[in-house]
Amino acid sequence: MAEQADGQALEEVVTFTSDLIRIDTTNRGGGDCLERPAAEYAAARLAEAGIEPTLLERTKGRTNVVARVEGTDPSADALLLHGHLDVVPAAAADWRVHPFSGEIRDGVVWGRGAVDMKNMDAMILAVVRAWARQGVRPRRDIVIAFTADEEARAEDGSGFLAAQHAALFEGCTEGVSESGAFTFHDGAGRQIYPVSAGERGTAWLKLTARGRAGHGSKVNNDNAVTRLAAAITRIGEHEWPLRLTPTVRAALTELAALYGIEPDLTDVDRLLDKLGPAARLVESTVRNSANPTMLDAGYKINVIPGEAVAHVDGRYLPGGEDEFRDTLDLLTGPDVEWEFHHHEVALQAPVDSATFARMRAAVEEFAPEGHVVPYCMSGGTDAKQFSRLGITGYGFTPLKLPEGYDYNAMFHGVDERVPVEALHFGVRVLDRFLRTA
DSSP states (O other): OOOOOOHHHHHHHHHHHHHHHHSOOBOOSSSOOOOHHHHHHHHHHHHHTTOOOEEEESSTTOEEEEEEEOOSOTTSOEEEEEEEOOBOOOOGGGOSSOTTSOOEETTEEESTTTTTTHHHHHHHHHHHHHHHHHTOOOSSOEEEEEESOTTTTOTTTHHHHHHHOGGGGTTEEEEEESSOSBOEEOSSSOEEEEEEEEEOEEEEEEEEEEOOOEETTSOOSOOHHHHHHHHHHHHHHOOOOOOOOHHHHHHHHHHHHHTTOOOOTTSHHHHHHHHGGGGGGTGGGSSOEEEEEEEEEOSSTTEEOSEEEEEEEEEEOTTOHHHHHHHHHHHHOTTEEEEEEEEEOOEEOOTTSHHHHHHHHHHHHHOTTEEEEEEEESSOOTHHHHGGGTOEEEEOOOBOOOTTOOHHHHTTOTTOEEEHHHHHHHHHHHHHHHHHO
16 A cells, blocks of 8 residues: 555645635635735745745736646656635625634634635645655656636636646646545435536626617617516526536446436436436536526616616537527527627546546545546536646545535535545545556
Protein backbone atom coordinates (compact mmCIF):
# COMPACT_ATOMS: atom_id res chain seq x y z
CA MET A 1 0.00 0.00 0.00
CA ALA A 2 1.39 3.42 -0.96
CA GLU A 3 1.97 5.98 1.75
CA GLN A 4 -1.10 8.07 2.50
CA ALA A 5 -1.57 11.77 3.17
CA ASP A 6 -0.28 12.46 6.68
CA GLY A 7 -2.11 13.71 9.75
CA GLN A 8 -0.87 17.23 9.18
CA ALA A 9 -2.61 17.27 5.81
CA LEU A 10 -5.88 16.37 7.53
CA GLU A 11 -5.46 19.27 9.93
CA GLU A 12 -4.41 21.67 7.21
CA VAL A 13 -7.35 20.99 4.92
CA VAL A 14 -9.72 22.13 7.68
CA THR A 15 -7.62 25.19 8.52
CA PHE A 16 -7.24 26.18 4.88
CA THR A 17 -10.96 25.78 4.18
CA SER A 18 -11.84 27.96 7.16
CA ASP A 19 -9.18 30.57 6.34
CA LEU A 20 -10.27 30.85 2.72
CA ILE A 21 -13.93 31.23 3.70
CA ARG A 22 -12.97 34.17 5.93
CA ILE A 23 -11.52 35.94 2.90
CA ASP A 24 -14.63 37.48 1.31
CA THR A 25 -14.37 36.92 -2.44
CA THR A 26 -18.00 37.62 -3.29
CA ASN A 27 -18.60 37.83 -7.03
CA ARG A 28 -21.78 39.76 -7.86
CA GLY A 29 -21.00 39.73 -11.56
CA GLY A 30 -20.40 43.47 -11.79
CA GLY A 31 -16.61 43.34 -11.69
CA ASP A 32 -16.23 44.43 -8.06
CA CYS A 33 -14.90 41.08 -6.78
CA LEU A 34 -11.33 40.99 -5.43
CA GLU A 35 -9.86 37.50 -5.40
CA ARG A 36 -6.33 38.76 -4.79
CA PRO A 37 -6.24 38.21 -0.97
CA ALA A 38 -7.34 34.59 -1.45
CA ALA A 39 -4.91 34.14 -4.33
CA GLU A 40 -2.05 35.48 -2.21
CA TYR A 41 -3.04 33.12 0.61
CA ALA A 42 -3.01 30.11 -1.72
CA ALA A 43 0.25 31.22 -3.34
CA ALA A 44 1.91 31.57 0.06
CA ARG A 45 0.89 28.03 1.06
CA LEU A 46 2.36 26.71 -2.20
CA ALA A 47 5.59 28.69 -1.78
CA GLU A 48 6.01 27.31 1.76
CA ALA A 49 6.07 23.84 0.17
CA GLY A 50 8.71 24.83 -2.36
CA ILE A 51 6.18 25.10 -5.23
CA GLU A 52 6.69 28.30 -7.20
CA PRO A 53 3.40 30.11 -7.87
CA THR A 54 2.70 32.58 -10.65
CA LEU A 55 0.10 35.28 -9.99
CA LEU A 56 -1.72 36.62 -13.05
CA GLU A 57 -4.33 39.34 -13.53
CA ARG A 58 -6.36 40.59 -16.45
CA THR A 59 -8.02 43.16 -14.20
CA LYS A 60 -6.48 44.65 -11.07
CA GLY A 61 -7.39 42.55 -8.03
CA ARG A 62 -8.89 39.70 -10.09
CA THR A 63 -5.98 37.37 -9.41
CA ASN A 64 -5.28 33.82 -10.60
CA VAL A 65 -2.58 31.46 -9.33
CA VAL A 66 -0.85 28.86 -11.52
CA ALA A 67 1.88 26.43 -10.43
CA ARG A 68 3.35 23.19 -11.69
CA VAL A 69 4.43 20.11 -9.72
CA GLU A 70 6.87 18.15 -11.86
CA GLY A 71 6.25 14.45 -12.33
CA THR A 72 8.70 11.59 -12.64
CA ASP A 73 7.79 10.73 -16.23
CA PRO A 74 8.54 13.66 -18.57
CA SER A 75 6.92 11.79 -21.47
CA ALA A 76 3.55 11.58 -19.70
CA ASP A 77 0.72 14.01 -20.40
CA ALA A 78 0.18 16.61 -17.68
CA LEU A 79 -2.97 16.81 -15.53
CA LEU A 80 -4.68 20.11 -14.68
CA LEU A 81 -6.05 20.44 -11.15
CA HIS A 82 -8.15 23.58 -10.81
CA GLY A 83 -10.48 25.34 -8.41
CA HIS A 84 -12.02 28.80 -8.33
CA LEU A 85 -11.50 31.33 -5.55
CA ASP A 86 -14.65 33.46 -5.95
CA VAL A 87 -18.03 32.76 -4.36
CA VAL A 88 -21.61 33.89 -4.92
CA PRO A 89 -23.17 36.49 -2.59
CA ALA A 90 -24.55 35.54 0.81
CA ALA A 91 -27.00 37.54 2.96
CA ALA A 92 -25.73 37.20 6.53
CA ALA A 93 -29.19 37.82 8.02
CA ASP A 94 -30.45 34.59 6.45
CA TRP A 95 -27.70 32.39 7.89
CA ARG A 96 -27.40 30.64 11.26
CA VAL A 97 -23.65 31.30 11.17
CA HIS A 98 -22.06 34.34 9.53
CA PRO A 99 -21.26 33.27 5.95
CA PHE A 100 -17.70 34.61 6.09
CA SER A 101 -16.81 33.43 9.59
CA GLY A 102 -15.33 30.09 8.57
CA GLU A 103 -16.57 28.88 11.93
CA ILE A 104 -15.92 25.24 12.87
CA ARG A 105 -18.83 24.01 14.97
CA ASP A 106 -19.70 20.44 15.95
CA GLY A 107 -17.35 18.97 13.37
CA VAL A 108 -18.61 21.13 10.51
CA VAL A 109 -16.97 24.06 8.69
CA TRP A 110 -19.50 26.79 7.95
CA GLY A 111 -19.46 29.54 5.37
CA ARG A 112 -19.81 30.62 1.78
CA GLY A 113 -17.47 28.50 -0.31
CA ALA A 114 -17.42 25.53 2.05
CA VAL A 115 -18.65 23.42 -0.87
CA ASP A 116 -18.40 25.77 -3.86
CA MET A 117 -15.45 25.48 -3.86
CA LYS A 118 -12.91 26.57 -1.29
CA ASN A 119 -13.01 23.05 0.14
CA MET A 120 -11.39 21.71 -3.03
CA ASP A 121 -8.87 24.56 -3.08
CA ALA A 122 -7.92 23.55 0.46
CA MET A 123 -7.67 19.86 -0.48
CA ILE A 124 -5.29 20.66 -3.32
CA LEU A 125 -3.08 22.73 -1.04
CA ALA A 126 -3.09 20.10 1.71
CA VAL A 127 -2.20 17.26 -0.66
CA VAL A 128 0.70 18.93 -2.47
CA ARG A 129 2.14 20.22 0.82
CA ALA A 130 2.03 16.68 2.21
CA TRP A 131 3.90 15.48 -0.87
CA ALA A 132 6.59 18.10 -0.25
CA ARG A 133 7.04 16.87 3.33
CA GLN A 134 7.18 13.23 2.22
CA GLY A 135 9.30 13.73 -0.89
CA VAL A 136 6.51 12.41 -3.13
CA ARG A 137 6.43 13.16 -6.84
CA PRO A 138 3.49 12.20 -9.06
CA ARG A 139 4.02 10.23 -12.27
CA ARG A 140 2.78 13.04 -14.50
CA ASP A 141 3.15 16.79 -14.13
CA ILE A 142 0.33 18.33 -12.09
CA VAL A 143 -0.58 21.90 -13.07
CA ILE A 144 -2.47 23.70 -10.31
CA ALA A 145 -4.73 26.65 -11.14
CA PHE A 146 -6.71 28.71 -8.64
CA THR A 147 -8.96 30.93 -10.71
CA ALA A 148 -10.94 34.15 -10.45
CA ASP A 149 -14.38 34.95 -11.82
CA GLU A 150 -15.83 31.45 -12.26
CA GLU A 151 -19.13 32.57 -10.74
CA ALA A 152 -19.62 35.11 -13.54
CA ARG A 153 -18.28 34.83 -17.08
CA ALA A 154 -14.72 33.67 -16.24
CA GLU A 155 -13.37 36.55 -18.32
CA ASP A 156 -10.90 37.45 -15.57
CA GLY A 157 -10.21 33.82 -14.70
CA SER A 158 -9.98 30.66 -16.73
CA GLY A 159 -11.00 32.44 -19.93
CA PHE A 160 -8.12 34.88 -19.50
CA LEU A 161 -5.68 32.09 -18.63
CA ALA A 162 -6.67 29.97 -21.62
CA ALA A 163 -6.47 32.90 -24.02
CA GLN A 164 -3.37 34.68 -22.75
CA HIS A 165 -1.30 32.13 -20.83
CA ALA A 166 -1.76 28.83 -22.64
CA ALA A 167 1.96 28.05 -22.29
CA LEU A 168 1.50 27.51 -18.55
CA PHE A 169 -0.75 24.54 -19.37
CA GLU A 170 1.58 22.94 -21.89
CA GLY A 171 1.17 19.17 -21.99
CA CYS A 172 -2.16 19.14 -20.11
CA THR A 173 -4.63 16.79 -21.75
CA GLU A 174 -7.04 16.23 -18.86
CA GLY A 175 -8.37 18.36 -16.02
CA VAL A 176 -10.07 17.71 -12.70
CA SER A 177 -12.20 20.14 -10.73
CA GLU A 178 -15.51 20.55 -8.90
CA SER A 179 -18.74 18.63 -8.48
CA GLY A 180 -18.05 14.93 -8.45
CA ALA A 181 -17.31 11.98 -6.13
CA PHE A 182 -19.65 13.15 -3.35
CA THR A 183 -21.88 10.77 -1.42
CA PHE A 184 -25.42 10.55 -2.73
CA HIS A 185 -27.69 8.61 -0.35
CA ASP A 186 -30.62 7.05 -2.15
CA GLY A 187 -32.75 6.59 0.99
CA ALA A 188 -32.56 2.81 0.73
CA GLY A 189 -29.09 2.30 2.17
CA ARG A 190 -27.08 2.72 -1.02
CA GLN A 191 -24.24 5.22 -1.24
CA ILE A 192 -23.61 6.46 -4.77
CA TYR A 193 -20.58 8.52 -5.82
CA PRO A 194 -21.27 10.30 -9.14
CA VAL A 195 -18.15 11.44 -11.00
CA SER A 196 -18.73 14.10 -13.62
CA ALA A 197 -17.79 13.24 -17.21
CA GLY A 198 -19.71 15.97 -18.98
CA GLU A 199 -21.39 19.36 -18.70
CA ARG A 200 -24.32 20.88 -20.47
CA GLY A 201 -23.52 23.99 -22.48
CA THR A 202 -24.35 27.42 -21.09
CA ALA A 203 -26.81 29.61 -23.02
CA TRP A 204 -27.80 32.60 -20.91
CA LEU A 205 -30.15 34.59 -23.09
CA LYS A 206 -31.42 38.14 -23.34
CA LEU A 207 -34.84 38.52 -24.95
CA THR A 208 -36.05 41.89 -26.22
CA ALA A 209 -39.55 42.73 -27.37
CA ARG A 210 -40.30 46.09 -28.97
CA GLY A 211 -43.63 47.72 -29.58
CA ARG A 212 -45.44 51.04 -29.64
CA ALA A 213 -45.19 53.12 -26.49
CA GLY A 214 -48.38 54.81 -25.37
CA HIS A 215 -50.94 55.63 -22.71
CA GLY A 216 -52.02 52.71 -20.54
CA SER A 217 -55.70 53.54 -21.08
CA LYS A 218 -55.59 53.25 -24.86
CA VAL A 219 -55.96 50.23 -27.15
CA ASN A 220 -52.50 49.04 -28.14
CA ASN A 221 -52.01 45.92 -30.22
CA ASP A 222 -48.24 46.49 -30.37
CA ASN A 223 -47.61 46.09 -26.64
CA ALA A 224 -44.00 45.00 -25.98
CA VAL A 225 -44.88 43.56 -22.56
CA THR A 226 -47.61 41.38 -24.04
CA ARG A 227 -45.29 40.13 -26.78
CA LEU A 228 -42.54 39.34 -24.30
CA ALA A 229 -44.92 37.63 -21.87
CA ALA A 230 -46.23 35.39 -24.64
CA ALA A 231 -42.73 34.37 -25.67
CA ILE A 232 -41.65 33.73 -22.08
CA THR A 233 -44.74 31.60 -21.49
CA ARG A 234 -44.00 29.51 -24.56
CA ILE A 235 -40.40 29.00 -23.43
CA GLY A 236 -41.38 28.11 -19.88
CA GLU A 237 -44.01 25.60 -21.01
CA HIS A 238 -41.98 23.99 -23.79
CA GLU A 239 -41.34 20.25 -23.40
CA TRP A 240 -37.88 19.55 -24.75
CA PRO A 241 -37.38 16.18 -26.46
CA LEU A 242 -35.32 13.43 -24.91
CA ARG A 243 -31.66 13.38 -25.98
CA LEU A 244 -29.22 10.84 -24.51
CA THR A 245 -25.50 11.56 -24.64
CA PRO A 246 -22.92 8.78 -24.16
CA THR A 247 -22.21 9.97 -20.60
CA VAL A 248 -25.89 9.92 -19.63
CA ARG A 249 -26.39 6.55 -21.32
CA ALA A 250 -23.53 5.19 -19.21
CA ALA A 251 -25.02 6.74 -16.07
CA LEU A 252 -28.45 5.22 -16.70
CA THR A 253 -26.95 1.83 -17.56
CA GLU A 254 -24.83 1.68 -14.39
CA LEU A 255 -27.64 2.92 -12.16
CA ALA A 256 -30.04 0.39 -13.64
CA ALA A 257 -27.52 -2.40 -12.96
CA LEU A 258 -27.11 -1.17 -9.38
CA TYR A 259 -30.87 -1.43 -8.85
CA GLY A 260 -31.29 -4.66 -10.79
CA ILE A 261 -33.45 -2.94 -13.40
CA GLU A 262 -33.50 -3.61 -17.11
CA PRO A 263 -31.85 -0.53 -18.68
CA ASP A 264 -34.62 0.25 -21.17
CA LEU A 265 -33.33 3.40 -22.86
CA THR A 266 -36.32 3.47 -25.20
CA ASP A 267 -38.51 4.62 -22.29
CA VAL A 268 -36.21 6.78 -20.18
CA ASP A 269 -38.96 8.55 -18.24
CA ARG A 270 -40.24 5.18 -17.00
CA LEU A 271 -36.69 4.11 -16.16
CA LEU A 272 -36.19 7.29 -14.15
CA ASP A 273 -39.36 6.53 -12.19
CA LYS A 274 -37.94 3.12 -11.30
CA LEU A 275 -34.68 4.63 -10.07
CA GLY A 276 -36.44 6.62 -7.36
CA PRO A 277 -34.31 9.32 -5.67
CA ALA A 278 -31.26 8.30 -7.74
CA ALA A 279 -33.04 9.71 -10.79
CA ARG A 280 -32.06 13.17 -9.55
CA LEU A 281 -28.51 12.45 -10.69
CA VAL A 282 -29.55 12.35 -14.35
CA GLU A 283 -33.04 13.82 -14.79
CA SER A 284 -31.75 17.33 -15.56
CA THR A 285 -29.38 16.08 -18.25
CA VAL A 286 -31.60 14.05 -20.54
CA ARG A 287 -32.88 17.16 -22.30
CA ASN A 288 -31.99 20.71 -23.16
CA SER A 289 -33.65 23.30 -20.94
CA ALA A 290 -34.58 26.98 -20.86
CA ASN A 291 -35.87 28.62 -17.68
CA PRO A 292 -37.03 32.25 -17.62
CA THR A 293 -35.35 33.99 -14.68
CA MET A 294 -35.57 37.80 -15.02
CA LEU A 295 -38.06 40.37 -16.36
CA ASP A 296 -37.62 44.10 -16.91
CA ALA A 297 -40.28 46.32 -18.48
CA GLY A 298 -41.90 49.69 -17.96
CA TYR A 299 -41.40 52.59 -15.57
CA LYS A 300 -44.95 53.74 -14.71
CA ILE A 301 -48.22 51.88 -14.37
CA ASN A 302 -50.14 54.03 -16.84
CA VAL A 303 -47.43 54.02 -19.53
CA ILE A 304 -47.09 51.20 -22.07
CA PRO A 305 -43.33 50.89 -22.63
CA GLY A 306 -41.77 50.63 -26.05
CA GLU A 307 -39.44 47.85 -24.96
CA ALA A 308 -39.50 44.86 -22.61
CA VAL A 309 -36.57 42.63 -21.69
CA ALA A 310 -36.27 39.17 -20.16
CA HIS A 311 -33.41 36.82 -19.35
CA VAL A 312 -33.46 33.06 -19.67
CA ASP A 313 -31.08 30.46 -18.27
CA GLY A 314 -30.66 28.01 -21.12
CA ARG A 315 -28.59 24.83 -21.10
CA TYR A 316 -27.95 22.43 -23.94
CA LEU A 317 -26.51 18.94 -24.13
CA PRO A 318 -23.37 18.01 -26.05
CA GLY A 319 -24.44 17.99 -29.69
CA GLY A 320 -27.62 19.87 -28.88
CA GLU A 321 -26.74 23.49 -29.63
CA ASP A 322 -28.28 23.62 -33.12
CA GLU A 323 -31.53 22.19 -31.82
CA PHE A 324 -31.48 24.71 -28.98
CA ARG A 325 -31.01 27.67 -31.32
CA ASP A 326 -33.70 26.50 -33.75
CA THR A 327 -36.16 25.92 -30.93
CA LEU A 328 -35.58 29.38 -29.44
CA ASP A 329 -36.21 30.92 -32.84
CA LEU A 330 -39.58 29.18 -32.97
CA LEU A 331 -40.56 29.91 -29.36
CA THR A 332 -39.69 33.60 -29.44
CA GLY A 333 -41.44 34.17 -32.76
CA PRO A 334 -41.15 37.15 -35.09
CA ASP A 335 -41.88 39.83 -32.46
CA VAL A 336 -39.12 39.02 -29.95
CA GLU A 337 -35.38 39.06 -30.56
CA TRP A 338 -33.00 36.89 -28.59
CA GLU A 339 -29.24 36.93 -28.17
CA PHE A 340 -26.64 35.24 -26.01
CA HIS A 341 -25.87 37.10 -22.81
CA HIS A 342 -23.27 34.42 -22.08
CA HIS A 343 -22.49 31.37 -24.16
CA GLU A 344 -20.20 28.43 -23.43
CA VAL A 345 -19.69 24.99 -24.93
CA ALA A 346 -21.06 21.68 -23.75
CA LEU A 347 -18.48 19.11 -22.67
CA GLN A 348 -18.17 15.37 -22.74
CA ALA A 349 -15.40 13.16 -21.36
CA PRO A 350 -14.87 9.43 -21.90
CA VAL A 351 -16.04 7.23 -19.05
CA ASP A 352 -13.87 4.32 -20.21
CA SER A 353 -10.60 6.24 -19.81
CA ALA A 354 -7.74 5.24 -17.53
CA THR A 355 -8.23 8.49 -15.62
CA PHE A 356 -11.89 7.74 -14.87
CA ALA A 357 -10.92 4.22 -13.76
CA ARG A 358 -8.33 5.67 -11.37
CA MET A 359 -10.85 8.08 -9.91
CA ARG A 360 -13.26 5.20 -9.42
CA ALA A 361 -10.58 3.08 -7.74
CA ALA A 362 -9.52 5.91 -5.41
CA VAL A 363 -13.09 6.43 -4.17
CA GLU A 364 -13.74 2.71 -3.76
CA GLU A 365 -10.54 2.26 -1.73
CA PHE A 366 -11.78 4.66 0.96
CA ALA A 367 -15.51 4.02 0.52
CA PRO A 368 -15.74 0.31 -0.34
CA GLU A 369 -19.47 0.38 0.37
CA GLY A 370 -19.93 3.06 -2.29
CA HIS A 371 -20.92 2.74 -5.93
CA VAL A 372 -19.17 5.06 -8.40
CA VAL A 373 -21.18 6.06 -11.47
CA PRO A 374 -20.53 8.60 -14.24
CA TYR A 375 -22.86 11.55 -14.65
CA CYS A 376 -23.22 14.78 -16.61
CA MET A 377 -23.46 18.08 -14.76
CA SER A 378 -26.54 20.16 -15.47
CA GLY A 379 -24.50 23.36 -15.02
CA GLY A 380 -20.95 24.32 -15.90
CA THR A 381 -17.45 24.93 -14.56
CA ASP A 382 -14.11 26.41 -15.59
CA ALA A 383 -13.55 23.18 -17.53
CA LYS A 384 -15.40 24.89 -20.40
CA GLN A 385 -12.72 27.53 -20.82
CA PHE A 386 -9.84 25.09 -20.35
CA SER A 387 -11.36 22.86 -23.03
CA ARG A 388 -10.19 25.49 -25.54
CA LEU A 389 -6.69 24.22 -24.82
CA GLY A 390 -7.68 20.66 -25.67
CA ILE A 391 -8.10 19.69 -22.01
CA THR A 392 -10.77 17.07 -21.27
CA GLY A 393 -12.53 17.89 -18.01
CA TYR A 394 -13.81 15.73 -15.17
CA GLY A 395 -15.60 16.70 -11.96
CA PHE A 396 -13.91 15.13 -8.96
CA THR A 397 -14.11 16.80 -5.54
CA PRO A 398 -14.39 13.77 -3.25
CA LEU A 399 -16.53 14.16 -0.12
CA LYS A 400 -17.96 11.45 2.11
CA LEU A 401 -21.20 12.94 3.37
CA PRO A 402 -23.65 11.79 6.05
CA GLU A 403 -27.21 10.81 5.26
CA GLY A 404 -29.52 13.82 5.34
CA TYR A 405 -26.87 16.23 4.12
CA ASP A 406 -28.23 17.87 0.95
CA TYR A 407 -25.10 18.42 -1.15
CA ASN A 408 -26.83 20.16 -4.03
CA ALA A 409 -28.59 22.58 -1.67
CA MET A 410 -25.19 23.80 -0.47
CA PHE A 411 -24.38 25.28 -3.88
CA HIS A 412 -25.35 28.96 -3.71
CA GLY A 413 -27.64 28.12 -0.78
CA VAL A 414 -28.11 29.39 2.76
CA ASP A 415 -26.03 27.81 5.57
CA GLU A 416 -23.45 26.32 3.21
CA ARG A 417 -21.20 23.99 5.20
CA VAL A 418 -19.03 20.89 4.95
CA PRO A 419 -18.25 18.22 7.57
CA VAL A 420 -14.65 17.99 8.75
CA GLU A 421 -14.70 14.23 8.11
CA ALA A 422 -15.76 14.90 4.52
CA LEU A 423 -12.68 17.08 4.04
CA HIS A 424 -10.47 14.35 5.52
CA PHE A 425 -11.97 11.82 3.13
CA GLY A 426 -11.44 14.24 0.25
CA VAL A 427 -7.75 14.64 1.03
CA ARG A 428 -7.21 10.89 1.25
CA VAL A 429 -9.04 10.15 -2.01
CA LEU A 430 -7.55 13.05 -3.95
CA ASP A 431 -4.08 12.07 -2.74
CA ARG A 432 -4.58 8.47 -3.83
CA PHE A 433 -5.94 9.45 -7.23
CA LEU A 434 -3.17 11.94 -7.97
CA ARG A 435 -0.44 9.50 -6.93
CA THR A 436 -1.79 6.96 -9.41
CA ALA A 437 -2.88 9.36 -12.15
